[in-house]
Amino acid sequence: MSEIIQKVPEATSRRLPIYYRILQKFEQSGKKRISSSELSEAMQIDAATIRRDFSHFGALGRKGYGYDVEDLVSFFRRVLNQDEQTEVALIGVGSLGSAILKYNFQKSHNTKVIVAFDPKAPPEGKQLNEVNIYHPDQMEEKLQQLDVDVVILTVPSKVAQEVTDRLVAIGIKGILNFTPVRLQVPDSIRVHTIDFSVELQTLIYFIRNDEKESQLE
């Protein structure tokens, strides 16, 4: 399995969790089989792209039948390691951090914030939504104790790199970065950045470009 997945293009990889999510919804609604055009409509992605994505995983569907929803869900669950729960830490419990703790991936059974850190936490720790929040002084100790290697970073920009360096030093493997800082990390560490400003600017850029294009027509 791992050998197959390594050949999958990054763009396809990024769509896998979305395929999984959508197919799970179809399964929950009682749907047994699905055509690539139905899947295309639900995914808002053209059918050719879906067929190309799926081609990387061998024969998932049958001609004239479409796809078996249950088979696809269990296939993508395996691919995404959905059977394995990942426990993550949240670093920085300001307004965004609190929103993430409150949400805490309720709909997802395989990822969960189990510990958080914030300088406002007292030395003995405190609780929010059943998650323990400790002072950052205890960050290394607690993360190692709990064997957590994936963190969500919602700290102020000015401390983002410093906190990252501390995480790197204890062997963290992945950071979901909500700060606008382009974190410097060794190649072996995955950083995925979600910068609301950049996302909004990109959206606006595409909209204005659509407008220019339609004016040229």
Add this chain to the structure above:
Amino acid sequence: MSEIIQKVPEATSRRLPIYYRILQKFEQSGKKRISSSELSEAMQIDAATIRRDFSHFGALGRKGYGYDVEDLVSFFRRVLNQDEQTEVALIGVGSLGSAILKYNFQKSHNTKVIVAFDPKAPPEGKQLNEVNIYHPDQMEEKLQQLDVDVVILTVPSKVAQEVTDRLVAIGIKGILNFTPVRLQVPDSIRVHTIDFSVELQTLIYFIRNDEKESQLE
């Protein structure tokens, strides 16, 4: 200019706001020129990709000199329409919506949330961080009055499509969607979805895949 930009691949387009952000930081720190390897390190993107991205915009640098920081910043500002401020609306002021209002793109001078909507707002409206929050009953009226065509959607999943249909009906052009719902909209409307679960699952998927790969070595 618009003709040139239309030929740019989507992956390049998505990096433009990041180039702009990084170059602006160099400019603010007093740096006059920059080599593609320096830019590569700051961007955490290989130099070949940067040169390929820049090649879509003609000759931006000079051989043996590198790039003039100020020229690049003003070039990307023009490309991204940074000179033009976009006022956006926030729909749904729960915990994530509040975090976004609090943050309100302070570092960005060209995007700003100017109005928000939430069912808990009284008929006469209320204020949070100097932004007026109205009841959703007034959504169409206020958005049209204020000439807003880009919204940030932070409503509960179960009402996301219904709210979207109302926005489509009054001619909204873009939605930054923070709900996990794959919104159904006409082709002419841009939707950019940020789903924290999917982002986290994708990150974990890449990490686990890295691990498998290193075990095979």
